[in-house]
Amino acid sequence: MRQGMVIAGAGMGGLSASIAMGLEGHSSTVLERRDVFAELGAGIQLGPNSTRILHQWGLSEALKTYAAWPEQIEVFRFDQTSSLAKLDLGVNFKDRYGAPYVTIHRADFQALLYKRMLAIGQTDLRMGSSLVDLKNQNDGVDIEIRTRALSPAQSPLGSDTTQRAKTDLDALPMMQLHASALIGADGVSSEVRRLEWPHRRIHATPHLAYRATVPQKLLPLKLRQSGVRVFLGPQMHCVQYPIRCGEWLNIVALMEAPFDAEHAMNEVQAPLQQAWTEKVSLDVMREHFRLALKGASSDLQELFKAVGEWSAWRLFDANPLTGAHQMVQGRVALLGDAAHPMLPFLAQGAGMSIEDADRLAKAWSHQDLSPGQRLQTYGNARWLRNARVQKRARTNASIFHASGVMAGIRDLGLAVLGERLLDMPWLYGHR
Numbered sequence: 001m002r003q004g005m006v007i008a009g010a011g012m013g014g015l016s017a018s019i020a021m022g023l024e025g026h027s028s029t030v031l032e033r034r035d036v037f038a039e040l041g042a043g044i045q046l047g048p049n050s051t052r053i054l055h056q057w058g059l060s061e062a063l064k065t066y067a068a069w070p071e072q073i074e075v076f077r078f079d080q081t082s083s084l085a086k087l088d089l090g091v092n093f094k095d096r097y098g099a100p101y102v103t104i105h106r107a108d109f110q111a112l113l114y115k116r117m118l119a120i121g122q123t124d125l126r127m128g129s130s131l132v133d134l135k136n137q138n139d140g141v142d143i144e145i146r147t148r149a150l151s152p153a154q155s156p157l158g159s160d161t162t163q164r165a166k167t168d169l170d171a172l173p174m175m176q177l178h179a180s181a182l183i184g185a186d187g188v189s190s191e192v193r194r195l196e197w198p199h200r201r202i203h204a205t206p207h208l209a210y211r212a213t214v215p216q217k218l219l220p221l222k223l224r225q226s227g228v229r230v231f232l233g234p235q236m237h238c239v240q241y242p243i244r245c246g247e248w249l250n251i252v253a254l255m256e257a258p259f260d261a262e263h264a265m266n267e268v269q270a271p272l273q274q275a276w277t278e279k280v281s282l283d284v285m286r287e288h289f290r291l292a293l294k295g296a297s298s299d300l301q302e303l304f305k306a307v308g309e310w311s312a313w314r315l316f317d318a319n320p321l322t323g324a325h326q327m328v329q330g331r332v333a334l335l336g337d338a339a340h341p342m343l344p345f346l347a348q349g350a351g352m353s354i355e356d357a358d359r360l361a362k363a364w365s366h367q368d369l370s371p372g373q374r375l376q377t378y379g380n381a382r383w384l385r386n387a388r389v390q391k392r393a394r395t396n397a398s399i400f401h402a403s404g405v406m407a408g409i410r411d412l413g414l415a416v417l418g419e420r421l422l423d424m425p426w427l428y429g430h431r
């Protein structure tokens with residue numbers, strides 16, 4: 001069957017790409033291996049570099065309905081209750097970058113992207129369809145998929161992760177497609193990357209991310225938040241921010257396994273093919289929290305006790321991109337985490353997939369160029385920016401989790417330079 005552009009993966013990157021393409025008047029087919037979307041129990045921060053693009057895509061009103069608008073970012077030592085540094089996210093910040101800083105529940109964000117994609121009407125979304133093989137040819141890409149062939153009328157919005165694909169892929173009917181181009185937006189464990197860039201490696205890190213959301217009204221007043229708060233401790237940090245118009249609080253704690261790392265990792269095995277919401281064994285989690293929060297302020301300790309359920313995610317990383325050739329080869333290109341896995345220490349992974357999507361659609365509109373040249377234009381425009389963000393995320397990991405003298409130097413820098421360290425025009429002002 002002949003197709004135009006095929007996008008593998010309907011995560012934030014794939015949905016963004018289909019919206020951006022649709023708005024430029026290009027149709028696309030999106031393959032998603034899950035039967036339903038399964039973004040659960042966590043929030044996401046979106047800087048003005050992302051929200052500026054979302055506004056151009058007509059999502060301003062939807063963001064107003066679902067998101068929260070934090071007033072400031074405050075950074076604390078984990079054992080103190082007065083902040084080291086603040087960045088005001090109010091009117092001046094918004095005017096400076098032409099767009100706001102928002103925080104939103106992942107499920108809400110995925111739903112609003114999905115609805116926008118439907119409203120534009122240029123996408124053929126095929127849930128329950130996994131890309132399993134590809135051949136990058138001169139005239140396009142031969143793609144093999146295994147598909148459950150769900151009814152197109154069936155809505156993929158829902159929160160029942162038990163419905164997600166569990167069947168052995170080989171048992172599903174096979175289908176062949178021929179695409180003019182293939183975009184691998186299939187996440188950190190990308191099959192497209194594995195098949196087309198077999199030498200690119202991702203690696204497990206000692207970092208675990210524990211995540212939770214809680215209705216603010218269930219928390220004591222002093223623990224409720226209207227801004228983004230970052231608490232820095234040795235080998236750990238914790239970020240808290242409002243979601244769902246401020247009614248809920250999102251908490252993410254990134255901790256390096258301080259004890260038998262391999263044991264901890266096995267306990268939270270998040271095999272690459274699984275959803276990222278893994279239930280962690282309660283004993284391992286309690287032990288990890290006890291060690292990581294030793295010396296933390298009583299407020300921080302109290303918040304951890306107030307939260308009932310956490311999910312855990314083992315973090316993966318990859319070396320920063322070294323050139324456009326790692327994002328584009330012939331008629332195949334990568335986008336989002338598939339192209340540039342990164343640690344979440346800059347809160348920009350989804351942001352980069354939105355920027356990628358915007359660029360891809362603009363490059364695809366160069367009708368004077370061949371499909372391969374259009375993809376190359378996209379890769380040339382994106383690889384260096386993505387590499388810079390990947391590098392900065394790694395640097396932040398060592399700064400955020402510093403201990404001893406290094407932590408002292410960091411704290412002094414934050415206290416003296418304050419806003420000048422937290423504001424990042426190179427990141428937020430990118431166009």
Ligand SMILES: Cc1cc2nc3c(=O)[nH]c(=O)nc-3n(C[C@H](O)[C@H](O)[C@H](O)COP(=O)(O)OP(=O)(O)OC[C@H]3O[C@@H](n4cnc5c(N)ncnc54)[C@H](O)[C@@H]3O)c2cc1C
Pocket residue numbers: 008009010011012013014031032033034043044045046129130131132185186187188190191192209252313335336337338344347348349350351352353
């Ligand atoms: C703890 C944590 C906190 C974060 N916080 C932030 C933040 O605040 N701000 C931010 O911008 N980013 C943040 N990120 C990063 C962000 O979550 C990711 O960068 C983003 O989700 C990547 O989107 P994606 O579409 O590229 O990949 P994914 O969201 O992984 O989507 C990939 C999709 O492809 C599908 N798929 C996989 N294989 C196949 C196949 N073979 N065929 C068909 N479909 C397939 C999957 O089912 C999935 O739906 C954070 C990440 C973590 C771990």
